[in-house]
Amino acid sequence: xxxxxxxxxxxxxLHFCALCSESIPQSALDAGRVVRHKDxxxxxxxxxxxxVANERAPVSPSFAPxxxxxxxxxxxxxxxxGASGVLVAVLALFVAIGGVVWVRWQRxxxxxxxxxxxxxxxxxxxxxxxxxxxxxxxxxxxxxxxxQGLVAARAEVQRVxxxxxxxxxxxxxxxxxxxxxxxxxxASVETxxxxxxxxxxxxxxxxxxxxxxxxxxxxxxxxTSLEERQRAPVAAAAPVVETPAVVQPKWFPIVQKxxxxxxxxxxxAVQELAATGDVAVxxxxxxxxxxxxxxxRMMAARELGNLGSTKAVDGLIAALGDERAPVREESYLxxxxxxxxDLPFDSQSDDTAERQRRIKAWxxxxxxxxxxxxxx
Numbered sequence: 001x002x003x004x005x006x007x008x009x010x011x012x013x014l015h016f017c018a019l020c021s022e023s024i025p026q027s028a029l030d031a032g033r034v035v036r037h038k039d040x041x042x043x044x045x046x047x048x049x050x051x052v053a054n055e056r057a058p059v060s061p062s063f064a065p066x067x068x069x070x071x072x073x074x075x076x077x078x079x080x081x082g083a084s085g086v087l088v089a090v091l092a093l094f095v096a097i098g099g100v101v102w103v104r105w106q107r108x109x110x111x112x113x114x115x116x117x118x119x120x121x122x123x124x125x126x127x128x129x130x131x132x133x134x135x136x137x138x139x140x141x142x143x144x145x146x147x148q149g150l151v152a153a154r155a156e157v158q159r160v161x162x163x164x165x166x167x168x169x170x171x172x173x174x175x176x177x178x179x180x181x182x183x184x185x186x187a188s189v190e191t192x193x194x195x196x197x198x199x200x201x202x203x204x205x206x207x208x209x210x211x212x213x214x215x216x217x218x219x220x221x222x223x224t225s226l227e228e229r230q231r232a233p234v235a236a237a238a239p240v241v242e243t244p245a246v247v248q249p250k251w252f253p254i255v256q257k258x259x260x261x262x263x264x265x266x267x268x269a270v271q272e273l274a275a276t277g278d279v280a281v282x283x284x285x286x287x288x289x290x291x292x293x294x295x296x297r298m299m300a301a302r303e304l305g306n307l308g309s310t311k312a313v314d315g316l317i318a319a320l321g322d323e324r325a326p327v328r329e330e331s332y333l334x335x336x337x338x339x340x341x342d343l344p345f346d347s348q349s350d351d352t353a354e355r356q357r358r359i360k361a362w363x364x365x366x367x368x369x370x371x372x373x374x375x376x
Contacts, residue, residue: 015029015034015041017041017042017046018037018041018042020043020045020046022043028043029041035047143193143202146193146205146209150186150189150190153212178219179216179219180265180268181264182215183264183268184262184263184264185211186209187296188208190295192205251272251273257272258270258273258288263296266288267293267299270285270296270300271299271303273303274306274307279308281307282307285303285304285307286304286312286314286315287315289315289318289322294326298324298326301316302330304316304338305330305337306334306337308337310338310339312334313338314366316331316338317331317366318359319331320355320359321355328355331347335362341365343362344358345362
């Protein structure tokens with residue numbers, strides 16, 4: 001059919017072209033601009049196109065093409081369009097919900113992976129910290145054991161030295177040489193102790209310390225045997241000699257040992273002078289803060305702090321600029337002990353300019369303290 005009637009409540013009739021299916025207004029039908037072939041309507045545009053085609057290819061009058069049946073266009077009802085729109089909207093909603101769920105699942109998975117990675121990192125860090133703590137504890141224990149061994153060795157050196165003085169002169173000289181050798185070994189051990197950084201180093205130094213103490217034990221046995229063999233009756237009292245005007249202290253001969261080329265002898269002399277407890281030895285120990293051997297300088301700074309005389313303060317302040325950190329540390333500890341002052345100073349710092357500023361602060365404070373008469 002070329003015409004379709006649709007009643008939408010107002011009695012309106014719609015017409016369509018049988019060829020192009022375009023709607024034909026009622027006004028065009030009333031004005032005669034539409035060609036009617038039997039029960040089919042053809043719009044003016046299709047009619048002009050057909051006329052032009054007929055002029056270009058005329059058809060024999062005895063033959064006419066059969067009419068072509070043009071299917072009527074299927075009308076898209078409002079109900080069909082509405083259902084399709086709802087279906088599309090529902091599908092879009094499901095797609096959106098699925099996208100949101102997928103994004104949240106991805107985020108949750110990434111979050112769990114991140115938490116698992118951080119937990120693994122924390123466990124690894126804790127294991128490293130435990131290992132570091134164990135190593136530090138082992139190092140402290142090794143250092144403490146070695147320090148105790150060295151203290152015992154120094155005490156043994158002092159005892160052997162005092163016993164050797166009572167032996168005969170020839171044997172005493174030989175034992176003194178052996179004793180100086182042991183002292184040098186102990187000095188080497190203490191010097192290497194300052195540079196030790198691992199438990200293996202401390203174990204090696206402990207073995208050297210034990211060997212040195214064994215040598216000291218052997219020397220002690222020799223000295224005791226020699227003393228028993230050479231013990232003689234008490235000599236008659238010497239005649240009374242007039243006391244000279246200037247009497248040197250008994251420890252004065254030890255001062256000469258401070259000039260020995262053997263670092264072991266110099267190290268022993270510092271200890272022997274400090275052991276007298278006489279503050280008069282301070283004036284001889286202060287110059288030793290400039291000794292060529294770092295260990296001797298360190299020992300001198302330590303003993304000056306133990307003697308308790310502020311006459312050593314100037315020399316100890318100057319020793320804060322020493323090139324070796326152990327000497328600077330011993331000088332700083334001695335200064336704090338003598339002055340009861342705790343001015344900041346980092347003996348381990350490699351910043352020379354900063355150390356000089358700290359030394360200047362110590363010098364300025366000490367100058368003011370002397371001017372105010374607060375020194376003792």
